[in-house]
Amino acid sequence: MSFNTKFKLSFMMFLEFFIWGGWFVTLGLFLEKNLSTTGAQSAAAFSTQSFGAIIAPFIIGLIADKYFNAERILGVLHLIGAVLMFQMYNAEDFTAFYPYVFAYMVAYMPTLALVNSVSFNQMSNPEKEFGVIRVWGTIGWIIAGLTISLVFAWDSSENAAAGMLRNTFLMTCIASLVLGIYSFMLPKTPPKIAKGEKKTITEILGLDAFALLKDKNYLIFFLASIMICIPLAFYYQNASLFLGEIEMTNLTGKMALGQVSEVLFMLLLPVFFGKFGIKKTLLVGMIAWVVRYALFAYGNVNELSFMLLIGIALHGICYDFFFVSGQIYTDSKAGEKFKSAAQGMITLATYGVGMLIGFWVAGVITDTYVTPDGAHDWQTIWLIPSGIAVLVALTFALAFKEKKPTPVAA
Incomplete structure (x- = not known):
């Protein structure tokens, strides 16, 4: 190039x-x-x-x-x-x-x-x-x-x-x-389907990738991906509001620490993935959500401000170790024919269905836990997605059975 x-x-x-x-x-x-x-x-x-x-x-x-x-x-x-x-x-x-x-x-x-x-x-x-x-x-x-x-x-x-x-x-x-x-002005990228080529609506929309759900392990991962998006939605929807209400200075700049850590952990991901395998990598990502929200629940902008900054910086592990690892896992499970369709399917499940449920839950919880003076009870609001992440991680740990490579006969 x-x-x-x-x-x-x-x-x-x-x-x-x-x-x-x-x-x-x-x-x-x-x-x-x-x-x-x-x-x-x-x-x-x-x-x-x-x-x-x-x-x-x-x-x-x-x-x-x-x-x-x-x-x-x-x-x-x-x-x-x-x-x-x-x-x-x-x-x-x-x-x-x-x-x-x-x-x-x-x-x-x-x-x-x-x-x-x-x-x-x-x-x-x-x-x-x-x-x-x-x-x-x-x-x-x-x-x-x-x-x-x-x-x-x-x-x-x-x-x-x-x-x-x-x-x-x-x-x-x-x-x-x-x-x-x-x-x-970008390089030309013509349509993938040539003129005269016939494809069904199912093939065009990538719906045939749902055949991957016949694999029990992948089905468990797929459902866990949807459920872990509930805690993710709490972050997107409430983080800036929370940090603004507790009067953190330069909050958007400090929230960018999450993207800085994303770059760092993206570089570490192949090493961790190769050494510990898919199950442990995904679990570390889920547990990071538990820790992040516990830090948000008990941190403050005074002597415990470091807890908030660590919670923000955990975004690299939260996102890379679960969502990026999930994309790699999906790619490994899909055959050549379904690679693109499979990525579209997991995106639909997470950013579509999972986040839709998550934003609704986050909205209900945020409206429910308000103090008598009209302020938000942020400790309770953050502990709820932390608890959800605990349940998802435990269920995944018990249900997902990572297959070990078959030894080659001597």
Whole structure:
């Protein structure tokens, strides 16, 4: 791959995740401080991510794979996203805000698969080349958080209360516009299905990958993936709100520690995976969720602030050791014919079904545990997903039977 192509793909990844990290991290804080939402309304806003993930295979499978170049669809979706993000910036209440965030997520979630498709199409050895490109997405997310916290301080208590967090949508609007235009300059990625080639709707949407669930171990992993997304949803939905309410300074910048650790543990994952196997790796990821939320429950911004920072930094283990390992495990279980479809299936299960359930549960819990003076009982709110993660980890540990390699006869 030429340097020019590497640069184009890296900048594409940078913008793709700068856009996501530029508004999604502080969404919970914005909704309560600026739109005075309830937990249920906040859950509805975050659930749009899940609806986008559920709808995405139809856009990719029925349109991108069959009719149009991936980079062109990527450009069109981000241009639409820029318009919708500007409307979110202008929304004055939740009733006006919700339709735009819903439409935006339906447009954005398919782009996660499209940037991968554009990248893989240029690679002769994705196993070695993709990581170098994808890491720029994590850097983009980190830069977005640092920009919000350290450059503009939109997430400070005073600025958030004054409505300055609204500017995150304007920043993202501009980035979406840039990526929308830039996408038409990316390497051409033609449809995967040639003209005249016949494929069933089941094949196009990748539904035939559900045959993997006939394997008992994979079924247990699949169900655990859905259930562990409930604790994950608590983090996405409540972390910025929680840290804002307890008045942590530069909270978005500090939350970027999670992405820094993600890069570190991504490098350690192959070593751990090779030495301890899939079951122990997945269990470490689940247990990290237990520890993270216990740290959130008992930490504070004073003498125990280190507990909050460790909880944030555990994101690398929480995400990489379960979700990235799960993608590797899924790839190993799927045959060549179902590799892409299997990845789509596990994404649908986690970001679609699992997160949808998780956001709803998080909304109910957040509304339920409120103190008489109107503040949130954060200790109880965080201990609940920690307990859920304990149950998921124990069930997985007992039910999942890792197969040892069959020894070769002498």
